[in-house]
Amino acid sequence: MKKTMLIGVLLAFSVVLSGCGDTEQKKEEKATSSEHEEHLDYGKQSDWKVESGKFQSPINIDTTKAVPMKDEGALDLNYNDKVLNQVDNGHSIQVNDEGIAEINGRQFELKQFHFHAKSEHTLDGEYYPLEVHFVNQSQAGRLAVIGVFFKEGKANPGFQAVLEHIKKGQESPSAESVDVASMLPDNRTYYHYLGSLTTPPLTENVEWYVMATPVEVSQQQIETFNTYYDGNNRKVQPLNGRSILKHEE
Numbered sequence: 001m002k003k004t005m006l007i008g009v010l011l012a013f014s015v016v017l018s019g020c021g022d023t024e025q026k027k028e029e030k031a032t033s034s035e036h037e038e039h040l041d042y043g044k045q046s047d048w049k050v051e052s053g054k055f056q057s058p059i060n061i062d063t064t065k066a067v068p069m070k071d072e073g074a075l076d077l078n079y080n081d082k083v084l085n086q087v088d089n090g091h092s093i094q095v096n097d098e099g100i101a102e103i104n105g106r107q108f109e110l111k112q113f114h115f116h117a118k119s120e121h122t123l124d125g126e127y128y129p130l131e132v133h134f135v136n137q138s139q140a141g142r143l144a145v146i147g148v149f150f151k152e153g154k155a156n157p158g159f160q161a162v163l164e165h166i167k168k169g170q171e172s173p174s175a176e177s178v179d180v181a182s183m184l185p186d187n188r189t190y191y192h193y194l195g196s197l198t199t200p201p202l203t204e205n206v207e208w209y210v211m212a213t214p215v216e217v218s219q220q221q222i223e224t225f226n227t228y229y230d231g232n233n234r235k236v237q238p239l240n241g242r243s244i245l246k247h248e249e
């Protein structure tokens, strides 16, 4: 009797042991296979998957989800009113201009500004009739674009100088002077996120600074621009988990 019990206990014990063994083995197999999936083959670097196309612009700015920016974030813009030239580049009216943008303590140079109608970014789902993009570049080549919405109201003197010098499909002499400041809101509160160019090659890692306060433009000015470009705005792109920061002034 005692002997039978002992054998029974031993058997049960061995079943438990072998059960454990099975589980360990499965765990090990799993670990090995996932290690295989994540293993980088340095001999086949051309096969590495490149993640791109997930952080595109423009986006809808959901102001209820914007996170306060931790950086000081000041925007100090010194753009020249005496612009270089103006060109109809086939997808927008572009004004080549110089100046300095100090963004959050870093220095960028203004390259050009151009216009989209309707706006490319949306604010809580709302479009504006027009959006200007000031394209700035750092010494190392990083791009930072400052976007400003135009809402319908009074005529905009800076935009008027641009409108008066449009020549379809070509470079044109620019206005002697463009009141660039009239296309920038006095209040420098902005939304900041990482995105892309909105025209091909749609390069990512572009810093975006979209001003929260719009400037004004007259209905007639919008109509004039729309005779050249109407609908040169890229569709809103998915956020894909990106943060939208808000700098408040």
Ligand SMILES: [Zn+2]
Pocket (backbone or CB within 6 Å): 114, 115, 116, 133, 198
């Ligand atoms: Zn643009």
